[in-house]
Amino acid sequence: MLHQFTEKVKESLENGSFIKITLSNFLNNENQTLKKILIRKTIIKREENLTFVYRNKTNDITKNYTLDEGIKVIITFLTKENQEGFFNQAILFTTDFDLHLKNISKKPSIFSQKPTQKQAISTSHDKQKKRAIQTKDKKGNSKSYLQALKITDPTGKVYKNAQDKYKQINQYIEILSILLKQLPSEKPLQITDMGAGKGYLTFALHDYLKNNLKLKVNTVGVEFRKDLVELCNEIAVASNFENLSFVEGTIEDYQIKKEDKTNILIALHACDTATDDAIFKGIEADAELIVVAPCCHKQIRREIEKGRKELQNQLSPLTNYGIFLERQAEMLTDTMRCLLLNCCGYQTKAVQFISDTHTPKNVLLIATKKTSFLEEDMKAKHLKEFEQLKSFFGIEKHYLEQLILK
Incomplete structure (x- = not known):
């Protein structure tokens, strides 16, 4: 028995x-x-x-x-x-x-x-939360762009090897959702995504703004790889995203048209100084929101390595170990970026937008345009802090600083 x-x-x-x-x-x-x-x-x-x-x-x-x-x-x-x-x-x-x-x-x-219960209970170990980006539309059909990007199958089920990417997309949207709701909705939002890559987050953001928040939105993804630009434009057309397009070009060379008022500028995992180029494009365009996920902080690391022989202070031992030097360079680069953004009239914060279990590049810098930050005394304060960091770590120049001052 x-x-x-x-x-x-x-x-x-x-x-x-x-x-x-x-x-x-x-x-x-x-x-x-x-x-x-x-x-x-x-x-x-x-x-x-x-x-x-x-x-x-x-x-x-x-x-x-x-x-x-x-x-x-x-x-x-x-x-x-x-x-x-x-x-x-x-x-x-x-x-x-x-x-x-x-x-x-x-x-x-x-x-x-006879069964006392006719419906199986949830097998989830954790309580499932409602995702900002659902895999199906209101009619119950699997979203075509998620299928095309190999996130879901035709039934709307997320592939096992795409679970991390799907979580990353949703956490990114959830963090931005509060900020996005504060932006004016009378006129269409203009979004420029620098270094859009395969467009995972570009499509998700456009979908969220258009279908969840019911906002008018124009989105442009900038990507230097021609094959990805062509692929993303095909997916945008197939998904009926009329005001979403991708253009070929580098972040450094791309020119934002002044008549196209950019409300939001995004750059996720743009390598090294490409993040600085993207930030500067946002500052030039007077964007209301600049969101970047930095990657590969090589420029400041080289500056620290170059200056550490002549400079000795309390933190010098940290630069003697490669992994600590790398982490120090990351924190220093992004802190200095925040200070420079403050000097340009932005309120900044740094958040972790997904667990480092899914990706080690998980810091998101968010800069919001604040008129009150333009006072000369505040600008002088942040500029002084910036110069002190340069002096303490023996840094001759920061790439973003050069872009702003030229």
Whole structure:
């Protein structure tokens, strides 16, 4: 009968009808604290598991097992020869039937009844949150741009190897959503995405503004790789995004037309000084919002390496180790960028826009245009802090500084 019970457990796990298992009436004279075990299926790190909740007299203990391990534990607890004790009753709940296994200690019996629950419960280990970018439109159809970018399959299910990218897209949109809602909505928003790449975030942002916030928006993605520009334009047309287009060009050379008032300038993972070029383009265009995710902070690192032989101070030991030098260069580069943006009338902040489990390049610099920041005393304060950092670390020049002063 135990074999029959476990076979039904395996079968329900395979066909998706499994709901839960309850083990009760624990028999063991030495251990009277364990009352029952509640078992459900969960998805942990994209793998199916069985989660056991050991319900004791004074507390609960939760343990996770693989499906095979979990079934072995169930068999152990339903075997009366088990030295640690066994459960005298078990119930398997499925969407098709409830299967009862009783009186294991004396005269075992097994029988099925009509299901008490006809819908499987969520298998998510964590509570699922509603994503800003849904994989389907209001009609229930999978969004074509997510399919084309290999994020989802035709049914709207996110591919396993695209889970991190999908989370990154949503976290990026969630962070920007509060800022975006504060922008004026009377006129169409003009967005310039520098170094758009394959357009994952460009498409998502345009989709969110157009379909979620119901805003009028014109989006231009700038990318120097011709094949990606052609691909993204094809996807934009297929997705009926009339005011989304991609143009071929570098961040440094691209000229934002003055008549096209850029409200938002974005540059995600533009390498080294390309991030500075993008920031400067935003400043030149008087953009209301500049959002960059810096990458490859080589320029300031070279400046530190060049000046450290002549300069010795309390932080000099940090520059003697490659990995610490790299991290110091990252923090210093981005701090100086923030100070320069402050000098140009922007309020700045730095946030982590996704866990470093998904990508190590996870810092987002957000600069919002604030008229109140244009006072000369504030500008002088930030400029003084900028110069102090240059002096302390022996930095001769910062690339963004040169762009602003030329």
